[in-house]
Structures are given as structure tokens and as C-alpha cells.
Amino acid sequence: METHFFILGRYPSLSLAEIIAVLDLKKLPYSLDFRSVEAAVFSVGSEFNLKEFCADLGGTVKSGRLIDKVLYSDPEDRFQNLFSSTFLKDSGFIAGKGKIKFAISLYDLNSDPLLLKRLEKRLTGFHATLKDNLQAQNLKVGFIKIKHRFTSSVSLVKNGVLKNGFEMSLLAGKEQIIAGRTLWVQDYESFTRRDFFKPAKDKRSGIMPVKLARMMLNLAGKERNSTIMDPFSGSGTIILEAYEMGFFKILGSDISIKAVSDTKQNLAWLTGSKIENKVGLLVTDVVQLSTKIPPQSVDAVVTEPFLGKPLHKVPDVFTVRQIFADLKPLYIAAFKNFNAVLKKDGRIVFIFPAFQVKGSLMLFDIEPFSNNFRLLSSRSTFLYRSKDQFLIREIAVFARK
Ligand SMILES: C[S@@+](CC[C@H](N)C(=O)[O-])C[C@H]1O[C@@H](n2cnc3c(N)ncnc32)[C@H](O)[C@@H]1O
Structure with a gap:
């Protein structure tokens, strides 16, 4: 089973029920691992094509694949590793040639509100670290500045992030942070x-x-x-x-x-x-x-x-x-x-x-x-x-x- 995250639209209960209805209709084996008002994380059986699946949905605005999980009790370097060029290359974030445009979004998966605030404050720093790490590998990099915790689908599409770069989505849970790669955004x-x-x-x-x-x-x-x-x-x-x-x-x-x-x-x-x-x-x-x-x-x-x-x-x-x-x-x-x-x-x-x-x-x-x-x-x-x-x-x- 692979684990995927779904960023839910303005009506999260409806969006979640919709995902479950479509999984059931397609008779896909799944487990709902985590859910909050912003996101849901599902592990789904192998015959699953995320982009095709999401193209049918009305209530999901973004989705992607889980890449790594870091526990809050893990040492800080384990977390910093998410932004290292080696990790990004090994996880398939960096592909193709030319200037890489990236974005980092932070979603709440029922984390402690204070912790979420702390992570939000550090977002600019994460962008800078990631950019420095990639530039050190002689890669041309730029990132999308964010006003809130997350980059909108519109901004990702307009800036060609999913084509010429990547978005890392961080989902802050109760005990861990989940890092995923955004693979699909709604055709708004x-x-x-x-x-x-x-x-x-x-x-x-x-x-x-x-x-x-x-x-x-x-x-x-x-x-x-x-x-x-x-x-x-x-x-x-x-x-x-x-x-x-x-x-x-x-x-x-x-x-x-x-x-x-x-x-x-x-x-x-x-x-x-x-x-x-x-x-x-x-x-x-x-x-x-x-x-x-x-x-x-x-x-x-x-x-x-x-x-x-x-x-x-x-x-x-x-x-x-x-x-x-x-x-x-x-x-x-x-x-x-x-x-x-x-x-x-x-x-x-x-x-x-x-x-x-x-x-x-x-x-x-x-x-x-x-x-x-x-x-x-x-x-x-x-x-x-x-x-x-x-x-x-x-x-x-x-x-x-
Ligand atoms: C809220 S509107 C539906 C709007 C529709 N969902 C749309 O997106 O355009 C309700 C519709 O019910 C129709 N309607 C009202 N009473 C009806 C009845 N007794 N039998 C069938 N249609 C009726 C009205 O003409 C109206 O077009």
C-alpha cells in the first residue's frame, strides 16, 4: 500500500465522504490513517492512480504521495534532512533540467496549535535552507513566496511548480510531521x-x-x-x-x-x-x-x-x-x-x-x-x-x- 495525502476543500466532511465513496465504488482497498479539517491521509492498494482518481473529485484541492515521516521526538537533524539535496534527489523531487521552482506548504493534521504556529514561523527559514542546499549543488532554484501557510493551487499552476519543480507539503500531526510531494492540483x-x-x-x-x-x-x-x-x-x-x-x-x-x-x-x-x-x-x-x-x-x-x-x-x-x-x-x-x-x-x-x-x-x-x-x-x-x-x-x- 502507498500512502497519499488529500488536501480538503472548504467543506471537509463532504470532501472526505466523497473520497471514501469513490474508493468504495472503485473497490480499492484502503485505510484512513489520519484526518483533520484540512487534510486526510489514506493508504491505498497498489492498483491506484492518484491523478486519475483525483480528477473525478469535486472536494479535494490538492493531493500527493507521502515521502517521509519525522517524529517530534526525533533529533532536529532528522527534520532538517527533509530539506537536504540528497533526500530531495533520492525521493524524486528533483527531476529534469532548468531552473527549479519550489514551494513548501504546511497543513494542520490535528497538531498542537502552538506547535503549528512555531512551524509556521519557521517556514521562511525552511525555504531558505532548501534553496541554499540546492544551490550548493549548482542547481538554479527559486521559490514561491507564501502569504499564508500554504501555496494555492492557482499559484502552483501559474508558476509551473508541478512541471518545473516541486511542492513539498508538510502535514503536522499530533506526534509526527508527514512530508509529502504534491502530485496533483484541482483543475480549478x-x-x-x-x-x-x-x-x-x-x-x-x-x-x-x-x-x-x-x-x-x-x-x-x-x-x-x-x-x-x-x-x-x-x-x-x-x-x-x-x-x-x-x-x-x-x-x-x-x-x-x-x-x-x-x-x-x-x-x-x-x-x-x-x-x-x-x-x-x-x-x-x-x-x-x-x-x-x-x-x-x-x-x-x-x-x-x-x-x-x-x-x-x-x-x-x-x-x-x-x-x-x-x-x-x-x-x-x-x-x-x-x-x-x-x-x-x-x-x-x-x-x-x-x-x-x-x-x-x-x-x-x-x-x-x-x-x-x-x-x-x-x-x-x-x-x-x-x-x-x-x-x-x-x-x-x-x-x-
Ligand atoms: C433550487 S432550483 C434547482 C437549481 C439547480 N440545481 C441548478 O443548479 O440550476 C429548484 C428547481 O426546482 C424547480 N421546481 C420547483 N417546484 C417543482 C416541482 N413541483 N416539480 C419539479 N420542479 C420543481 C424550479 O423550477 C427550480 O428550477
Whole structure:
């Protein structure tokens, strides 16, 4: 088994669950060795291609391979050795010719906060030591100056660090520091393009982040030849993402003619063609879904339903109760229809609205769905809070009972 580190995005629990869902789907043997809000360390069986694996993920921003571990109880030279030219050469950090650009990032893997601060203060010194050691070998070297503890993926790509140099990622744990080599960073340009440059958008219904759509699709844990459905497709974020990931039996529907037409326009933009036979789209109220789709024909429903009208101020307890009460009949009818169209081992990845009111979290009551479905995700673990919204999205994964 080889050990790999994954730097998690803004929603670490969701990102971690996504990695586990994809490992399970690919039937890869693994152990989760360490985890924190910033990173996870997995040992994975030998048939594992890290870059290919990570290319499917929405919630991981960086990843790489573990090179060495140094215990805090080890002598200081053992730690300094990480920056020596011999160690760097032997560990494959230095390859190719020309000027080497390098970066060092420091991540917290549940270390003592004071120790992390101390290490952070020493980061500039580590850069200088590493540069001096390589220059002493007549190598041309430069490093990326960092403002915080870590270098962003954008900076690594823009400075060509992964092509013409290396990044050493240091992960500070409870008892040891793990040194790894960054091998992959998220293709942020591709996500940004789909987030911001889709031609048809409906700001009123809310724009779902593309990375969230991808994480939800991965949480469904279904093979690429499965039938995936979004019955509240809006302008098609989930539909487009499923297509981008390689699903080819995709169904989308929405009560709004405009929404379905937006999805079509966005698909044409993504695929470059007007007719796309991998995607079926229809206009329907979710309440009628089971009369339009054959029974037990869908492997996974992955959806962001109607979550209530846009809010202009922080809601109070009574407003939240009213929002939940108004949405309840729609969700109950939706789940009844999902029960009819889903295959026996079908999954639902659904977003419920949640709110933080005066310090307490108000979650939607999911009891009414428990006759036919069981929750696979633990409640309130997958909360997705966008900066500019009062509404919190609770991502829930269900399997049929
Ligand atoms: C939050 S939006 C979904 C946005 C979508 N995830 C996207 O990225 O564009 C909810 C969608 O549900 C649709 N909707 C509302 N009530 C519906 C119903 N009863 N049946 C089907 N769709 C409905 C709305 O037209 C809207 O497009």
C-alpha cells in the first residue's frame, strides 16, 4: 500500500465522504490513517492512480504521495534532512533540467496549535535552507513566496511548480510531521468555467456550485453506466456535471419550461452539439414523475430541490418553521415518486434547507421519508454554507430500505 495525502476543500466532511465513496465504488482497498479539517491521509492498494482518481473529485484541492515521516521526538537533524539535496534527489523531487521552482506548504493534521504556529514561523527559514542546499549543488532554484501557510493551487499552476519543480507539503500531526510531494492540483479553471460561463442561468432559483454537484454525484456511489436523474434540474448544474464526469444515461426534469430550455442551452454549450442523446429532458412536476418515467428505472436521484423563496434577511424561528411546513408536502410527494422510479438498490442524494437561528441549527424533519428510505449520511455533517446566503444546504444521502 502507498500512502497519499488529500488536501480538503472548504467543506471537509463532504470532501472526505466523497473520497471514501469513490474508493468504495472503485473497490480499492484502503485505510484512513489520519484526518483533520484540512487534510486526510489514506493508504491505498497498489492498483491506484492518484491523478486519475483525483480528477473525478469535486472536494479535494490538492493531493500527493507521502515521502517521509519525522517524529517530534526525533533529533532536529532528522527534520532538517527533509530539506537536504540528497533526500530531495533520492525521493524524486528533483527531476529534469532548468531552473527549479519550489514551494513548501504546511497543513494542520490535528497538531498542537502552538506547535503549528512555531512551524509556521519557521517556514521562511525552511525555504531558505532548501534553496541554499540546492544551490550548493549548482542547481538554479527559486521559490514561491507564501502569504499564508500554504501555496494555492492557482499559484502552483501559474508558476509551473508541478512541471518545473516541486511542492513539498508538510502535514503536522499530533506526534509526527508527514512530508509529502504534491502530485496533483484541482483543475480549478474547468470548474470556474462551468460555474460562471454557462450561457443560461436563473439567479432567482439559486445557482448551485459545480463542485457541490460533483460531490453529490460521487456520493451517490454509482458506476458511470448507471441512470442518474435530477428531477429539479433548474439550469442543469447536476445534469452538466454528470455529463462531464462520463455518465451517459442522464435524465433531467423540472416543472418550469424555461428551466428545461436553460438546461438544453447549457448542455449545447458544454457539449458543442445541439442534440445530445446521453441526456433526456422533460418538463414535469415532480409529483407526476412516476407517470412519466418507467418504474424502477433510475439508479440514483441526485438533486437540489426547490428550497423556498429567496430570503432577504435572517429568518426567525417562526419563519423557518413556516418554510419547512410549506416545503414538506412537495418533498413527501417527491420521495413517493422517487420510491416508484428508483431501482431496488437506488440512492437519493438530496439537499434539505437548514438554518442557523440564534446559535441553534434548525434541520428539516426527515422522519416522513423513513418508511421507504434510510439515511446513509449522518445528520448535520454535510452542511454547505455559502458566504452570501442565509440558507444552509444539508446534503443527505439515502438508500432504499
Ligand atoms: C433550487 S432550483 C434547482 C437549481 C439547480 N440545481 C441548478 O443548479 O440550476 C429548484 C428547481 O426546482 C424547480 N421546481 C420547483 N417546484 C417543482 C416541482 N413541483 N416539480 C419539479 N420542479 C420543481 C424550479 O423550477 C427550480 O428550477
